[in-house]
Amino acid sequence: xxxxxxxxxxxxxxxxxxxxxxxxxxxxxxxxxxxxxxxxxxxxxxxxxxxxxxxxxxxxxxxxxxxxxxxxxxxxxxxxxxxxxxxxxxxxxxxxxxxxxxxxxxxxxxx
Amino acid sequence: xxxxxxxxxxxxxxxxxxxxxxxxxxxxxxxxxxxxxxxxxxxxxxxxxxxxxxxxxxxxxxxxxxxxxxxxxxxxxxxxxxxxxxxxxxxxxxxxxxxxxxxxxxxxxxx
DNA sequence: GTCGTATATCGTATATCGACGATAGTCAAT
DNA sequence: ATTGACTATCGTCGATATACGATATACGAC
Numbered sequence: 454x455x456x457x458x459x460x461x462x463x464x465x466x467x468x469x470x471x472x473x474x475x476x477x478x479x480x481x482x483x484x485x486x487x488x489x490x491x492x493x494x495x496x497x498x499x500x501x502x503x504x505x506x507x508x509x510x511x512x513x514x515x516x517x518x519x520x521x522x523x524x525x526x527x528x529x530x531x532x533x534x535x536x537x538x539x540x541x542x543x544x545x546x547x548x549x550x551x552x553x554x555x556x557x558x559x560x561x562x563x564x
Numbered sequence: 565x566x567x568x569x570x571x572x573x574x575x576x577x578x579x580x581x582x583x584x585x586x587x588x589x590x591x592x593x594x595x596x597x598x599x600x601x602x603x604x605x606x607x608x609x610x611x612x613x614x615x616x617x618x619x620x621x622x623x624x625x626x627x628x629x630x631x632x633x634x635x636x637x638x639x640x641x642x643x644x645x646x647x648x649x650x651x652x653x654x655x656x657x658x659x660x661x662x663x664x665x666x667x668x669x670x671x672x673x674x675x
Numbered sequence: 676g677t678c679g680t681a682t683a684t685c686g687t688a689t690a691t692c693g694a695c696g697a698t699a700g701t702c703a704a705t
Numbered sequence: 706a707t708t709g710a711c712t713a714t715c716g717t718c719g720a721t722a723t724a725c726g727a728t729a730t731a732c733g734a735c
Contacts, residue, residue, distance in 0.1 A: 476603070486599075486600030489594060492591045494594070509713095513712095521715095522694055543702045558675070561669055629723095629724080630725055632685095635682065636683095639683085655680090678734085679735100680733085683728100684727105684728080685727080685728070685729085686728095692720080694720100697716085698714080699712100700714090701711085701712080704707105704709085705706100
């Protein structure tokens with residue numbers, strides 16, 4: 454129930470609870486933060502940023518991980534939208550989604 | 565460092581493998597990213613940023629989570645260094661660690 | 676001292692992550 | 706159609722995250 458907080462609103466007016474947009478915003482940033490929450494994924498993102506694109510096989514060679522594990526991380530990065538991949542013959546060429554990258558930087562900068 | 569990579573060098577010189585600093589750097593960012601990898605923690609950080617400081621109890625009131633759960637998230641945020649708390653009588657006053665915050669923004673911006 | 680408040684920690688249950696090998700699917704070349 | 710190279714998905718396992726209630730701890734008020 455209402456905590457009958459008739460007390461003098463203290464110093465910092467417990468704020469106006471959490472606004473809905475705030476919740477959605479938090480989930481957005483959490484999703485992007487989670488994409489970078491593993492060293493392997495950070496390394497993949499950094500690798501892709503250092504080139505304009507990169508074959509999946511090259512990524513696997515750079516990492517001390519099994520191919521299937523790298524594929525998993527790539528899937529996560531694709532789900533968060535940070536990375537996109539297009540099929541190029543029998544290979545897949547991955548690259549950074551600049552828009553998502555910009556959004557991430559924006560969200561962090563606006564923190 | 566001398567990779568003596570007598571291999572076929574392919575199209576794009578599989579780069580010079582991963583340099584050690586790069587690995588440490590990735591882990592740094594991953595740790596900070598992980599701090600923000602949960603909506604509850606994002607909200608806590610945002611709440612703290614909107615004030616100069618905040619009592620633990622106020623944070624709990626803002627969140628739809630049990631007190632013990634919020635305490636756990638605060639512990640994680642303290643471990644990553646993003647947040648610091650000082651005891652103020654029977655309460656604890658949390659605030660953002662500006663230095664860690666700056667480092668996070670720097671790491672993201674430099675991506 | 677006791678009582679009440681505020682916070683942290685413990686114990687535990689469930690869910691998800693992160694890793695791997697094995698397998699399935701796709702495409703180019705033959 | 707068969708082969709070979711590349712990538713994605715499946716199944717599984719141990720480790721960890723997340724959530725909660727219960728309990729422990731620290732402090733101020735009385």
